[in-house]
Amino acid sequence: MTATHAPSPRTEERAPVPAVRRERRRIWGTAGFHLSAGLLSALWLLPIALVLVTSLRSFDDVAAHGVGSLPHSFTLDGFRQAWVDGGQQRALINSLLVTVPAVLLSLLLASTAAFALSRYDVPLRRTLLLLMLGGNLLPPQILLVPVSKLSEMLGLYDTLYALIGVQVGFGIGFYVFVLHGFMRSIPPEIQQAAVIDGAGPWQIFTRIVLPLAKPAMAALSALSFTWIFNDLLWAITVLRTDSQMPITASLIGLQGQYVSMWNVIAAGSVIAAAPTVMVFLKFQRHFVAGLNLGAVK
Amino acid sequence: MAVLTAPRKERREHTTGRPPARKRATRVPPLVLAFVLVPLLAEAFWVFWPALQGFYLAFTKWDGVSAPEFVGLANFKEMFGDAVFRTAALDTVLWLLLFGGLSAALGLGAALLLQQERRGVGFYRAALFLPVVFSLVATALVWQAMYQPDGLINQFLEAIGLSGLTHAWLADQDTALYAVIVPALWRQIGYVMVLYLAGLKGIDPVLYEAAKVDGATRLQQFRHITLPQLSSVNAVVLSVIVIDSLRSFDVVWALTRGGPYHSSELLSTYMYSTAFQSLRLGYGSALAVVIFVLAFGVIASYLVRAFREADA
Numbered sequence: 001m002t003a004t005h006a007p008s009p010r011t012e013e014r015a016p017v018p019a020v021r022r023e024r025r026r027i028w029g030t031a032g033f034h035l036s037a038g039l040l041s042a043l044w045l046l047p048i049a050l051v052l053v054t055s056l057r058s059f060d061d062v063a064a065h066g067v068g069s070l071p072h073s074f075t076l077d078g079f080r081q082a083w084v085d086g087g088q089q090r091a092l093i094n095s096l097l098v099t100v101p102a103v104l105l106s107l108l109l110a111s112t113a114a115f116a117l118s119r120y121d122v123p124l125r126r127t128l129l130l131l132m133l134g135g136n137l138l139p140p141q142i143l144l145v146p147v148s149k150l151s152e153m154l155g156l157y158d159t160l161y162a163l164i165g166v167q168v169g170f171g172i173g174f175y176v177f178v179l180h181g182f183m184r185s186i187p188p189e190i191q192q193a194a195v196i197d198g199a200g201p202w203q204i205f206t207r208i209v210l211p212l213a214k215p216a217m218a219a220l221s222a223l224s225f226t227w228i229f230n231d232l233l234w235a236i237t238v239l240r241t242d243s244q245m246p247i248t249a250s251l252i253g254l255q256g257q258y259v260s261m262w263n264v265i266a267a268g269s270v271i272a273a274a275p276t277v278m279v280f281l282k283f284q285r286h287f288v289a290g291l292n293l294g295a296v297k
Numbered sequence: 298m299a300v301l302t303a304p305r306k307e308r309r310e311h312t313t314g315r316p317p318a319r320k321r322a323t324r325v326p327p328l329v330l331a332f333v334l335v336p337l338l339a340e341a342f343w344v345f346w347p348a349l350q351g352f353y354l355a356f357t358k359w360d361g362v363s364a365p366e367f368v369g370l371a372n373f374k375e376m377f378g379d380a381v382f383r384t385a386a387l388d389t390v391l392w393l394l395l396f397g398g399l400s401a402a403l404g405l406g407a408a409l410l411l412q413q414e415r416r417g418v419g420f421y422r423a424a425l426f427l428p429v430v431f432s433l434v435a436t437a438l439v440w441q442a443m444y445q446p447d448g449l450i451n452q453f454l455e456a457i458g459l460s461g462l463t464h465a466w467l468a469d470q471d472t473a474l475y476a477v478i479v480p481a482l483w484r485q486i487g488y489v490m491v492l493y494l495a496g497l498k499g500i501d502p503v504l505y506e507a508a509k510v511d512g513a514t515r516l517q518q519f520r521h522i523t524l525p526q527l528s529s530v531n532a533v534v535l536s537v538i539v540i541d542s543l544r545s546f547d548v549v550w551a552l553t554r555g556g557p558y559h560s561s562e563l564l565s566t567y568m569y570s571t572a573f574q575s576l577r578l579g580y581g582s583a584l585a586v587v588i589f590v591l592a593f594g595v596i597a598s599y600l601v602r603a604f605r606e607a608d609a
Contacts, residue, residue, distance in 0.1 A: 067445045068452040116325075165343055172340050205332075232546070233544075277427070292492065
């Protein structure tokens with residue numbers, strides 16, 4: 001520690017700056033920081049503010065004053081139209097019917113695989129791990145045609161099961177990779193103690209490793225929720241009927257159905273974004289941790 | 298007991314140099330094998346098997362109804378004469394460079410600006426990160442409203458006296474591609490920023506103090522400490538960007554469908570419309586193979602370069 005702090009007094013000796021000037025420079029620095037960061041944030045939030053405002057305007061107001069103008073009206077009509085007539089209610093239910101089981105199933109499967117690969121001498125474990133990760137890194141385009149034909153063959157085409165299946169299969173490689181990295185760092189002594197007490201793999205998994213991997217699991221749940229919920233490509237590949245479509249695809253339908261009715265389209269976008277924003281605000285810490293979990297490896 | 302003895306045994310065998318593989322394989326309990334095999338089969342069923350089929354289909358002609366007909370390299374030969382393919386490939390490379398380059402540079406810039414823990418920094422970080430959680434479709438619609446002829450962007454240009462620059466941004470062949478990149482960037486920069494923030498946090502502050510003692514300027518510190526220290530994060534950011542660029546589909550599909558006149562066509566959108574709208578499943582699969590080769594090529598060439606630098 002002394003080594004780290006030694007240089008600073010020396011530099012001050014070399015360039016003695018009067019306290020007042022140093023203080024003034026600090027204030028200017030802070031002001032400059034808040035000015036630039038504030039402007040940047042305002043620029044980033046502007047489109048969001050625009051959509052929120054537009055979603056609360058009436059159609060006549062938007063038509064008369066333009067999309068970019070300040071509001072002259074306040075109504076929830078846009079939300080009603082998007083929700084009821086535009087089919088967003090059904091679509092949101094579909095999205096949740098796919099997302100929740102897909103997240104739970106992929107994390108369950110990924111955690112068992114990561115547990116086995118990180119805590120046991122499974123033959124070819126490195127190869128298996130890289131193979132599973134590699135599957136996730138494939139561009140989905142190469143899979144689209146075969147997956148849509150596969151789900152037709154299984155009689156699952158145009159059902160939510162097909163979408164759940166492909167989301168689990170495609171996502172699992174990444175989750176295994178991240179959880180493996182996390183579980184590997186759990187000290188082996190804990191596991192050995194459990195083995196002495198007569199615990200089998202199932203007990204070790206559910207009582208020891210899973211509880212210890214909770215932070216990684218929480219981060220991955222938040223992350224995979226938004227990924228699966230926000231997906232469009234897989235949905236339009238394995239689904240056809242409008243009433244089966246999740247919220248992203250239904251939003252594109254809304255865009256075609258309510259051309260230039262910007263209040264309805266804006267309301268639809270707000271509805272589509274609300275669940276993931278709520279997940280983000282509730283689990284912000286896990287969320288950011290999750291993005292980095294994948295990256296540190 | 299297996300677990301308790303396995304690691305110890307392994308260590309002993311390593312010192313004696315005997316190949317331990319056979320003995321170890323028999324020690325893994327069946328439940329643990331099932332733990333690996335079930336997820337592996339799920340992935341094999343939905344990913345590996347379809348991927349092999351995808352590569353095979355690239356060498357066939359198929360309408361999705363009758364049986365696929367093997368045509369060898371005909372699909373790839375056809376690409377050479379396909380003007381839309383050329384546009385889509387060029388746009389994809391442009392997208393990779395612009396979207397990738399700018400999101401890396403601006404993400405790093407934002408991270409440098411917001412790296413210090415100080416009052417209000419949490420709010421600024423959250424503001425930049427918020428779009429990351431939106432779906433690309435919602436992002437696209439948000440920006441479609443901005444781009445309207447009577448939308449915010451044109452009104453702003455008029456207000457500052459640049460009404461000559463106002464545009465139907467998405468309907469003009471010259472601006473459509475760039476107009477689609479901006480929303481994608483808006484959403485990506487926050488993500489890259491978070492990756493770089495973690496990387497910057499990991500740099501030992503002693504390095505900067507030592508550089509200050511040696512009289513290094515801020516720019517020198519950035520060039521000789523920050524950038525080299527971030528090299529592992531750079532690799533991650535690069536992979537994320539390449540993969541995201543080549544996957545970019547939603548935002549283009551929602552805003553322009555690749556139009557007007559294919560001016561914002563990417564390989565991913567062209568592949569989708571070829572396969573599922575023109576029902577040319579063989580040619581579509583061949584386009585997917587091109588996307589695969591591009592992704593693989595960029596990442597592999599970076600890795601080779603990184604290894605060479607590490608050796609030098």
